[in-house]
Amino acid sequence: MVIITFSLLSLLLLFINPLPISSLNNGLALTPPMGWSTWNVFRCDYSEVDLMEMADILVSSGMLSAGYKYLNIDDCWEASYRDPISGMLKYNETKFPHGMLALSDYIHSKGLLFGIYSSSGERTCQEYPGSWQHEFLDAALFSSWNIDFLKLDCCYQDNIKDRATAYISWSKALSIQNRSIVFSCDTDELILNENNLEFPFQWAPEYCNMARISWDINDEWKSTLSITDRAANIYYASRPGYWNDLDILTVGLGEQTIEEYTSQFSLWAIMSSPLIAGNDLRKMTKEITNILTNEEIIAINQDKLGRSGNMIRRALDGSYEVWAKPIYYENMSLIYDINNTPRFSPLPFHAVVLLNRLNITANITLEFNDLFDHRLSPHPPTPIWTVSIRDLWLHQDLGRFVETWKAINVPVHGVRMVTVLLLNATNPHR
Structure with a gap:
């Protein structure tokens, strides 16, 4: 696996700005007021x-x-x-x-x-x-x-x-x-x-x-x-x-x-x-x-990447939702397979909200593939993602996790809000 690192904001924008919608060009509100x-x-x-x-x-x-x-x-x-x-x-x-x-x-x-x-x-x-x-x-x-x-x-x-x-x-x-x-x-x-x-x-x-x-x-x-x-x-x-x-x-x-x-x-x-x-x-x-x-x-x-979060997963019964927003990160990795072909181009840093819409506490699982999906059909297989997670309300680093992370006892109508940083992606067959 070859890892090539970039630190260009424009490169990040390229991957998450597929819709050319113009905005008011008065130099104001470059972040939400x-x-x-x-x-x-x-x-x-x-x-x-x-x-x-x-x-x-x-x-x-x-x-x-x-x-x-x-x-x-x-x-x-x-x-x-x-x-x-x-x-x-x-x-x-x-x-x-x-x-x-x-x-x-x-x-x-x-x-x-x-x-x-x-x-x-x-x-x-x-x-x-x-x-x-x-x-x-x-x-x-x-x-x-x-x-x-x-x-x-x-x-x-x-x-x-x-x-x-x-x-x-x-x-x-x-x-x-x-x-x-x-x-x-x-x-x-x-x-x-x-x-x-x-x-x-x-x-x-x-x-x-x-x-x-x-x-x-x-x-x-x-x-x-x-x-x-x-x-x-x-x-x-x-x-x-x-x-x-x-x-x-x-x-x-x-x-x-x-x-x-x-x-x-x-x-x-x-x-x-x-x-x-x-x-x-x-x-x-x-x-x-x-x-x-x-x-x-x-x-x-107020993140300078300037994107809005969106819902990436919702339970079939509507009991919970997962929202994610790509966040600016100084070092972006493009990971290539052994043939030097890009397999995926994930944005490595996200904010995530796990929302409990129920009237009881709930456990909500975050699937890292929801964040870093390479959007290719079944070949090659989904990588194994390793990330670090920080809780933004507790102000605590929660550690490293592989493939998934479960938020335990999310309160009634409550959330867990975290940042997720991609550390590594490995081929499951290697």
Whole structure:
């Protein structure tokens, strides 16, 4: 057996990028955006004082250090009308007596970035002025406020073509500003319309840095599973510059178990979803902090190879799933047989999530051939794989394993999340 080693990222991309899907080329969101949003905690009841407090806590809690750099305000910051002379959006002066630019300056002074909300329709979802036919005017306004992130909803539009057109117009409007603004397309209403035959993930990558791929999330386990099931079918769309958005994290909202929150965070991470937290930072427990700031899990989400994980195995009865994501590794091996012919070209380093969907604990086996399958028909036979495994929640190296590894007693609705590094592949007949 001859082993040839490469350390080229482009070579890795060659093996896992079979679908030439373009993404928005604005130089932003080369890894999934991370931040915090007001919606789950405040809905419409917030002011500049609340946002300044959240900015302070993002820093003091370690969230910023962990990567959560965007502080995003959602709907309800607006006044109830546009300026009658200029046509510009106005902010609510009662909520923001010092103005939006002053708030932006405060957020930036903390080392954070500032995100804002609008809707592509004539009204926002909460009945404030929307951006329909004001895209370029509003983009210039947001740029003047030093905005770094825009979430664009799609309420109050009846025509699907108009909705999609509005996102394209906004993308163009943002591209001509003198400020780099991540474009988050909240496209769930497009998905829900049963007559819509062209889903957002089919067109959004060219115009958006991230786009919703499912309906709004709720703080319940079945909602996590429903979104995960949908994401499994479209993982291929994500890549640097565009990411499938599985929606705001519900971790810490209080209606699920710690195991369920751990599972959600693991799944969002391995699927390369943007990680936008939505919990009350003022009441964040140590357990929730440990989930949201786990550096090893976040590193999988932010991996520079820039791929999304996908489901590689599911039990026939739906009781468990195995998800895998190729991870960048400095040394990639191409292993040749004795005739110097490539037998397989496996990516040697993967993150893996083993998910227990049952209401009882379960043992779940990882078959290494699922990760390193050479995709050749029965000749030659499958190699014997030797790997090393590290548990990312326990922060422990588990050792070397051959052919399979069994996760014992995976909790109810829980996961084991590990990295698997290929060490050796041998011919079983030699």
